[in-house]
Amino acid sequence: MNLDLSFFNWQVVSSFLLKGFYFSVTLTVVATLGGIVFGTLLAMMRLSGKKWLDMPASIYVNGMRSIPLVMVILWFFLLVPNIIGRPIGPEYSAIITFVAFEAAYFSEIMRAGIQSIPRGQVFAGQAMGMTYGQSMKLVILPQAFRNMLPVLLTQTIILFQDTSLVYAIGAYDLFKGFDTAGKNYGRPEEAYLAAAVTYFVLCYSLSWLVKRLHKKIAIIR
Amino acid sequence: MGNWDWGVFLEDPGGRIPTYWQWLVQAWGWTLAVSLCALVVALVLGSVIGVIRTLPASPWLVRFGNAWVELFRNIPLLVQIFIWYHVVPKLFPVMAGLPPFVLVVFALGLFTSSRIAEQLRSGIQALPKGQRYAGMAMGFTTAQYYRYVILPMAYRIILPPLTSESMNIFKNSSVAFAVSIPEMIQFAMQAGEETSRVTEMYLAVTVLYVISAMVINRLMVWIEKRVRIPGFVVAGGTGGH
Numbered sequence: 001m002n003l004d005l006s007f008f009n010w011q012v013v014s015s016f017l018l019k020g021f022y023f024s025v026t027l028t029v030v031a032t033l034g035g036i037v038f039g040t041l042l043a044m045m046r047l048s049g050k051k052w053l054d055m056p057a058s059i060y061v062n063g064m065r066s067i068p069l070v071m072v073i074l075w076f077f078l079l080v081p082n083i084i085g086r087p088i089g090p091e092y093s094a095i096i097t098f099v100a101f102e103a104a105y106f107s108e109i110m111r112a113g114i115q116s117i118p119r120g121q122v123f124a125g126q127a128m129g130m131t132y133g134q135s136m137k138l139v140i141l142p143q144a145f146r147n148m149l150p151v152l153l154t155q156t157i158i159l160f161q162d163t164s165l166v167y168a169i170g171a172y173d174l175f176k177g178f179d180t181a182g183k184n185y186g187r188p189e190e191a192y193l194a195a196a197v198t199y200f201v202l203c204y205s206l207s208w209l210v211k212r213l214h215k216k217i218a219i220i221r
Numbered sequence: 222m223g224n225w226d227w228g229v230f231l232e233d234p235g236g237r238i239p240t241y242w243q244w245l246v247q248a249w250g251w252t253l254a255v256s257l258c259a260l261v262v263a264l265v266l267g268s269v270i271g272v273i274r275t276l277p278a279s280p281w282l283v284r285f286g287n288a289w290v291e292l293f294r295n296i297p298l299l300v301q302i303f304i305w306y307h308v309v310p311k312l313f314p315v316m317a318g319l320p321p322f323v324l325v326v327f328a329l330g331l332f333t334s335s336r337i338a339e340q341l342r343s344g345i346q347a348l349p350k351g352q353r354y355a356g357m358a359m360g361f362t363t364a365q366y367y368r369y370v371i372l373p374m375a376y377r378i379i380l381p382p383l384t385s386e387s388m389n390i391f392k393n394s395s396v397a398f399a400v401s402i403p404e405m406i407q408f409a410m411q412a413g414e415e416t417s418r419v420t421e422m423y424l425a426v427t428v429l430y431v432i433s434a435m436v437i438n439r440l441m442v443w444i445e446k447r448v449r450i451p452g453f454v455v456a457g458g459t460g461g462h
Binding site: 066196 | 300301312406426
């Protein structure tokens with residue numbers, strides 16, 4: 001078989017790929033930020049030592065983590081319109097799904113991060129007369145974030161790769177862009193190869209950056 | 222929603238399979254088959270790649286191993302499955318006759334092999350250097366000290382991450398829906414559309430996923446207990462002793 005990549009020109013990029021790339025990046029950024037916020041809340045619930053906070057958070061996190069992401073994407077696409085009472089596009093559904101799904105994964109990372117802080121720090125906060133909220137905000141969480149930054153960013157790269165799974169509900173992401181372009185020009189093989197190369201270059205450079213950052217943080221401490 | 226209709230599972234989908242619940246069981250079988258076969262591929266390749274990344278004095282093998290890991294973990298699984306399904310048979314005519322099942326097993330197996338290779342590498346490197354030197358001092362060849370000294374400890378260290386990896390491979394097999402492997406997601410989508418009983422179908426599939434994940438987890442914990450050596454601390458994965 002002969003590969004012919006000549007159909008890839010600026011027009012293909014601008015009319016098929018950019019739109020998808022923009023959505024994939026938006027989805028990644030929103031899901032990362034939302035996932036970290038809700039994930040931190042879930043982690044604090046699980047570490048609160050209060051059963052009525054710990055239990056629902058544990059069920060949520062373990063439940064999400066034992067179901068494939070594709071299944072979760074399908075569930076939200078089915079249920080969200082029923083809950084809010086009006087139809088919703090696959091793109092919006094995907095954003096809600098990813099925030100909810102990633103919160104479970106980020107909460108595990110944040111839980112490990114909070115637990116990595118020595119108990120003495122908590123006691124020091126209490127000795128200073130800080131409330132629970134204050135010592136969390138001023139003492140524990142800043143250190144937990146910094147310890148966990150490389151892991152959080154690695155999770156973000158995995159998240160970026162996982163955005164391709166919105167294929168299941170037909171949302172228009174980067175992969176869908178390649179898919180559509182390949183089908184329109186009758187060159188699906190080249191399009192899939194180009195998709196693989198694009199994802200590889202993006203994810204490899206990002207993980208290289210994370211590695212460098214990791215070294216930098218390690219030196220500061 | 223609201224009104225359940227579980228009787229739908231006794232209806233006839235109008236194909237070779239008499240009822241929807243039998244179709245579901247068959248789909249579950251496909252999910253298990255894809256996951257288990259891919260797990261075997263991933264364990265074999267992941268072990269080989271993981272080992273050659275730690276070999277002393279073979280920089281090119283180490284580089285090859287590193288390249289392997291970077292290649293297979295920086296491309297989304299969905300894209301890799303499409304490449305194996307649509308591109309590989311066209312590029313390599315030898316593979317044109319392979320059934321989709323085999324192609325998907327390769328895709329999922331190679332994707333996971335990079336992760337297992339990474340775990341095994343860090344497991345081996347977590348061992349004290351003295352273990353390797355002790356093997357050398359005993360006059361073992363490289364193959365021998367890996368077989369009798371390093372690997373038995375390294376595998377025990379990485380059992381907990383291997384547990385989560387085998388649960389991941391099971392969840393990741395769901396991506397095979399994209400190339401029409403009749404596994405559970407494919408079933409949920411098709412049966413949901415045919416019967417308009419989407420919630421029931423999704424629920425059944427979700428419950429099966431959760432149950433299977435729990436079974437795999439228990440199984441791995443059992444294996445972990447079986448192979449445990451008294452006095453050799455493996456929990457936490459920070460290294461032996």
